[in-house]
Each structure stands twice: as C-alpha cells, then as structure tokens.
Amino acid sequence: MIFKRLRQAMGVGGPSVRTVLASPDCRPGGPLEGRVQVVGGDHPVEVSHLALGLVTRVGVESGDSGYDTTQEFGRRQVTGAFGLAPGQRYEVPFRFEVPWETPLTDLYGQHLPGLTMGLRAELEVARAVDQGDLDPVAVHPLPAQERLLEALRQLGFRFVGAAVERGHLYGVHQTLPFHQELEFLPAPRYARAVNQLEVTFVTDPHRTEVVLELDKRGGLLTEGGDGFGRFTVDHAAVDRTDWGAQLDAWLRRSLARRGPFS
Structure with a gap:
C-alpha cells in the first residue's frame, strides 16, 4: 500500500492525454478542430483542468550570442475540474482559435525547414502536469x-x-x-x-x-x-x-x- 501511494505521488500509473486533429492545416486567426482524448490510469484522480497551447521554437539574443528555446502561446483552457476513474476514457471536442500573429510554417507550397509548430494538450492532476505529444500544425498565409x-x-x-x-x-x-x-x-x-x-x-x-x-x-x-x-x-x-x-x-x-x- 505504501509503495502504491508512493507511485501515485510520483505520477506513476496516472492518466494519459493526446490530441487528435481533424486537419493540421490552418491560417492565422482561423480554427484548429479536433478531440482531446484522456485515458485514466490505475487509480482514480481529480483532474484540475485540461488545456491546449501552441508551441514553437524561438530564437533569443543574449549579448553577442544567442540560443533557441521553445515557447508556448495562445493557451486555452478546454475544461474545468472533473473526476477520472481508473481506465476511464474521456474525450473532449475542441475548436482552437489560432492567434492572428502566429508564425507561418508553409510558404510557396513548401514547409519552412527548421520551423517547429505544434498543438499540445496539458492535463493537470494534483498540481502535477502531464503533457501530450506535440501534434504538428501547418500554418499557411492569409x-x-x-x-x-x-x-x-x-x-x-x-x-x-x-x-x-x-x-x-x-x-x-x-x-x-x-x-x-x-x-x-x-x-x-x-x-x-x-x-x-x-x-x-x-x-x-x-x-x-x-x-x-x-x-x-x-x-x-x-x-x-x-x-x-x-x-x-x-x-x-x-x-x-x-x-x-x-x-x-x-x-x-x-x-x-x-x-x-x-
């Protein structure tokens, strides 16, 4: 029992989350639509919230040099709190409005090399955050x-x-x-x-x-x-x-x- 509680405290055996996009193609100011799929782990939990955010790679100048970092933006909360039983499947449809200033990823019919853009779901349980994989998104010009x-x-x-x-x-x-x-x-x-x-x-x-x-x-x-x-x-x-x-x-x-x- 003590070992089980320790595993739960460390987030082991907790729920998982993933995003399924109807289409990865969008334009600035337009929507991305799809579903967020949540699957319960091996013990019941209370989910604090479910959120979505876009993620891209950003260059940062620092003195005479620079470095790249990931940046989340356009974050939207999809749900409030809800309970999740062991093994329970929970699915939430969404319509995510892409910010108007979102960088373009595709120009002249081609993807821009080295430019990362994706949508990611975040599930918070007991102040611990579980993030799904980054689903690639293609942003085309207006x-x-x-x-x-x-x-x-x-x-x-x-x-x-x-x-x-x-x-x-x-x-x-x-x-x-x-x-x-x-x-x-x-x-x-x-x-x-x-x-x-x-x-x-x-x-x-x-x-x-x-x-x-x-x-x-x-x-x-x-x-x-x-x-x-x-x-x-x-x-x-x-x-x-x-x-x-x-x-x-x-x-x-x-x-x-x-x-x-x-």
Whole structure:
C-alpha cells in the first residue's frame, strides 16, 4: 500500500492525454478542430483542468550570442475540474482559435525547414502536469500575406529562409512576445543596392502591418546600413491594389534616401 501511494505521488500509473486533429492545416486567426482524448490510469484522480497551447521554437539574443528555446502561446483552457476513474476514457471536442500573429510554417507550397509548430494538450492532476505529444500544425498565409509574397516573387526576390525571434518591433503593436522574419535575396534590379530584405507580418482581424528591413550595400558614394519601413494592408482591400507596383515604389523610395521610409 505504501509503495502504491508512493507511485501515485510520483505520477506513476496516472492518466494519459493526446490530441487528435481533424486537419493540421490552418491560417492565422482561423480554427484548429479536433478531440482531446484522456485515458485514466490505475487509480482514480481529480483532474484540475485540461488545456491546449501552441508551441514553437524561438530564437533569443543574449549579448553577442544567442540560443533557441521553445515557447508556448495562445493557451486555452478546454475544461474545468472533473473526476477520472481508473481506465476511464474521456474525450473532449475542441475548436482552437489560432492567434492572428502566429508564425507561418508553409510558404510557396513548401514547409519552412527548421520551423517547429505544434498543438499540445496539458492535463493537470494534483498540481502535477502531464503533457501530450506535440501534434504538428501547418500554418499557411492569409490572402493578404499571399498577395504580398507573390508580388515579391514576381519582382524577382528569392525567398531564402525564416526565423522566429523573441522581442517586440519598435512602434508596432504586438500581442505575442516574438515575431517572424522572412528573408529574401534581392531581385536583380535591386542587387547593386541591397544585400537582403527581411519581411515581418503583424496581423489582426482587420489588417496586416508589413514591416520591411533592407540591408543596404555600401559603396564609394553611398553608405551601407539598414533601412526600415512599414505599411498597412486592409484585408478587405487587398484585391484592389497592384502590390508589385506598390512594393517597387516603396523599395525604390527607401533606396533613394538614408532614413526610414514609409
């Protein structure tokens, strides 16, 4: 009996939890639907709560170096307290709203290498937490983001990578403690003046704020350095704009002066 109580205190023989997604594909601001399956262990327990959260890998700068860490976000509680008998199966359907600022995992029809994104269930029993496996999630661009990404490709920019970085962008309202940077090599028409272009989307239900960072080349008569700018795309008006022409105008304007551009 003492050994059995010790096992229970250590969480041995306790319940297990797993998530079953109807589909792993979603967009920022859209839903993920599925079921959370809980199976009782070898002794009765009182579950404090059942929760879901998205998990991604985030880069953290620390002095002259950096490291990667996992970050949970968008956490939602699915149930309150309930009792679970030994071996009992308990299933809860869910509809999980993906935060609007969630990083993208799939661009131009391909998964971004090295980018981790998944949904995980958490079960709390007597202040001990049991977490299920991470179910991979594929986050695809919103229509507004697709239009801008396609416009960059038509201008000749070449996508080379993406990173999720901890921190807030200056002057931009963020609800998450990190942001995603999409990296592009310049189109031939800009290559003499630009080393690289980084694009960040900060999205809410009505609009997408687009933050651009240009790594400018230096020369005999020009200074190198970074150029920054941002503009807002209303989701309802995205189809009424020639985004290739707009991006070209913004980029040329930014290269014609040394300070920030708009």
